[in-house]
Amino acid sequence: MARIQPFKAVRPQTDKAAQVASPPYDVLNSAEAAEQTKNNPNSFLRITKSEVDLPGIADIHIADVYEKAKTNLQDFLSKGILIREDKPCYYIYELVMNGRHQTGLVAVSSVDDYEADIIKKHEFTRPEKEQDRINHIRTSGAQTGNVFLAYRDVAAINSLIENWKQRTPLYDFVAEDGIGHTIWVVNEDAAIAQITELFAKEVPYTYIADGHHRAASAAKVRKSLEAGYHDHANYFLTTLFPAGELHIMDYNRVVKDLNGHTESDFLRALYDHFEVERMPSAFSPTRLHEFGMYLGEQWFKLTAKEGTYKTDPIGVLDVTILSELILDPMLGIKDQRTDKRIDFVGGIRGLGELEKRVNSGEMKIAFSLHPVSIQQLFDIADSGNVMPPKSTWFEPKLRDGLLTHLIYE
Numbered sequence: 001m002a003r004i005q006p007f008k009a010v011r012p013q014t015d016k017a018a019q020v021a022s023p024p025y026d027v028l029n030s031a032e033a034a035e036q037t038k039n040n041p042n043s044f045l046r047i048t049k050s051e052v053d054l055p056g057i058a059d060i061h062i063a064d065v066y067e068k069a070k071t072n073l074q075d076f077l078s079k080g081i082l083i084r085e086d087k088p089c090y091y092i093y094e095l096v097m098n099g100r101h102q103t104g105l106v107a108v109s110s111v112d113d114y115e116a117d118i119i120k121k122h123e124f125t126r127p128e129k130e131q132d133r134i135n136h137i138r139t140s141g142a143q144t145g146n147v148f149l150a151y152r153d154v155a156a157i158n159s160l161i162e163n164w165k166q167r168t169p170l171y172d173f174v175a176e177d178g179i180g181h182t183i184w185v186v187n188e189d190a191a192i193a194q195i196t197e198l199f200a201k202e203v204p205y206t207y208i209a210d211g212h213h214r215a216a217s218a219a220k221v222r223k224s225l226e227a228g229y230h231d232h233a234n235y236f237l238t239t240l241f242p243a244g245e246l247h248i249m250d251y252n253r254v255v256k257d258l259n260g261h262t263e264s265d266f267l268r269a270l271y272d273h274f275e276v277e278r279m280p281s282a283f284s285p286t287r288l289h290e291f292g293m294y295l296g297e298q299w300f301k302l303t304a305k306e307g308t309y310k311t312d313p314i315g316v317l318d319v320t321i322l323s324e325l326i327l328d329p330m331l332g333i334k335d336q337r338t339d340k341r342i343d344f345v346g347g348i349r350g351l352g353e354l355e356k357r358v359n360s361g362e363m364k365i366a367f368s369l370h371p372v373s374i375q376q377l378f379d380i381a382d383s384g385n386v387m388p389p390k391s392t393w394f395e396p397k398l399r400d401g402l403l404t405h406l407i408y409e
Contacts (some may be wrong), residue, residue, distance in 0.1 A: 002118060002203040004150070006088035006192050009172075010142065010209040010404040012042075013059045016081055017171040020044050021181060021399035025145060026213075030060055038128060040271055040326040042081050044401025046072045048136075048144050061132055072090070073140050081406075089187045090195055091170075091403055092161055093239055096180035097396040102245045103161060105182075105195070107402050108235035109149065109206065111222045119149065120205055120381035123212045126337070133217035134224075141317055141408040143218060143237040147211035150374060154202045154244040160194065162174055163252070171402065179396045199240075207381050210394050218350070222406070228296035237405040239398055243378070248371045249347030250284070252354055255364040256341040261298050261331040268332065273325045275303040282351040285370035288318060292351070292368030313379045318369050319388045326367075336389045344390040347371065 012020040019040055025048035029287050030037070031303055033049035046053055050069040051060040076082040113119045136144055166182055171183040184190060208215055218236035225233055236338050257268050270281035274291075281301040283292035289309070291302040311323045327333040333342050343363070345353050354366035 001201065002199045002206050003106040004105075004196065004199050004238070004240070005110075006031055006090045006186075006196070006239075007108045007232075007235070007405050008088050008093065009106075010077070010082050010084050010406060012082055013080060014171065017181075018175065020076075020081065020401045022048065022208055022401050023226060024228075024400055025200060029214075029399065031188060042076075042146070047076070047140065047142075047247060048088065048400050061135070063135075063139075064165070065186045066135045069136060073142060078146075082397065084406075087187065088192070089185050092164055092184040092186060093402075094165065094180075094182045095396045096182075096397070097178075097206070100247065102241065102247065102396065104148075104241035104245065105157075105161060105238040106146070106237075106239045106260055107195075109238040109240075111219050111234050111236060114219050114236075116203055118205055119215070120207045120407075121212060121215075122208065122377055122385075122387045123391075124211050124337075124386055125216045128221065129213045130217050133214055134334050135299070137217060137221045137407065138246070140221055141406055142173075143405040143407060144400055145211065145214045145237070146399065146400070146403075147215045147218075147236060147238045148209045149238045149240045150208040150209045150239055150243055150377070151203050151244055152378070153244045156202065157195070157198050158242060160198070163294040164191065168228045177398065181399055181402070182320040204371075205377060205382075206238075209241070209246065209377065209392065219317045222326075232405070232409070233407040235237065235405070237403070238277070246374050247395065248368050248374060248377075249393040249395050251319075251330070251347060251370045251390050252345045252351075252366065253327070253390075254343050254345060254357045255327070255331055255333065256362075257331075258365050259330065261330070266364055267300075269330060270302065272371055273305055273308040275301075275305065277301040277303075281309065282355065282368075284351060285318075286369055287323065288370050289290065290368075290370060291318065291322060294354055294368075295364070301335045302405040313376070313383050314385050314387070317372060317376065317380075317391065319372070319391045322367060322369065331365075341362060343360045346393040346395075348395050349392065355393075 019042040022044040033045045034052045037043045037052045093105040097118045168186045169182045174180045222233040283299045289304040293300040357363040
């Protein structure tokens with residue numbers, strides 16, 4: 001069963017929350033982070049993307065960058081921009097995007113659960129990305145990035161959280177991108193004990209929806225620490241969402257060339273495995289096993305023919321069908337993680353971004369996919385398998401800096 005605990009969060013003063021809160025470190029490059037922090041000395045990007053305060057630096061993974069993150073965190077604390085909670089608490093975090101509400105519980109989850117597969121995974125991790133977070137956590141002493149966990153709905157937990165949301169929130173603001181962020185602190189001992197007990201009794205597994213590298217890094221940091229430093233490092237920062245609250249968006253693909261095929265030859269070859277239909281405008285699939293394709297300034301609807309794909313939990317995924325029927329055999333893309341001819345476009349950017357990338361000449365062809373369902377994610381994780389790379393895109397994103405977990409006292 002899932003083991004979670006309350007924690008003494010490092011968090012902004014109430015009047016500084018909107019200034020401190022920043023996009024996740026891995027959705028911005030250094031130039032974008034520098035632009036966002038230019039007129040905001042209180043941005044948490046100064047801790048998660050601390051190279052912004054080291055102009056001209058060529059390598060953002062050197063020790064100086066991680067030391068600057070540590071210095072900036074200590075500076076934020078000493079100036080009172082950030083404060084430390086007096087007692088371990090849980091937090092309720094609601095995001096609102098385009099009128100849609102999504103609410104989760106912020107807690108620290110057990111590293112032991114991660115290693116015992118009570119916290120289930122569905123993606124492989126890359127060593128270089130892990131090492132970056134390991135260095136950041138060890139040097140700064142803080143887990144600054146949330147791991148986004150999902151679990152199957154439990155009525156009693158849903159009810160407790162909804163009841164608590166009737167109280168006055170700790171933070172309530174709309175970020176510059178129009179997404180609302182509201183946080184309540186659960187600081188009463190009885191409610192804290194009830195939440196801990198409900199998860200221990202009613203939630204057998206949690207599932208990493210987003211944050212595989214952050215979770216893996218937290219586990220490796222715990223393993224590497226000297227005796228005496230393990231207490232807080234036994235847990236890592238998570239926000240847990242019931243499945244009913246989640247919305248997975250499409251994660252689309254663009255490819256640089258047709259691997260030597262002409263457009264007409266490529267189209268003819270598709271008929272072996274797909275029904276192909278020309279569309280009058282941009283096409284977003286409305287059901288599984290449908291695909292949009294943009295080629296030669298024309299949108300097509302592709303429908304995979306029965307019997308051309310596998311029906312196991314991995315084989316039935318549209319990202320797998322696309323890979324096994326088009327990307328690999330026709331376009332020669334064997335490994336989507338490393339092949340420089342393919343790129344990935346989150347559904348939040350819309351189909352216009354696919355058209356833009358192709359029309360500019362940067363890419364030759366684009367594919368729009370139907371989103372993976374949360375049940376598919378659960379099924380794959382339960383089976384012990386992993387999804388193909390870049391299978392899920394979750395929106396809205398949790399903001400960094402609102403709630404941070406220290407691993408050192």
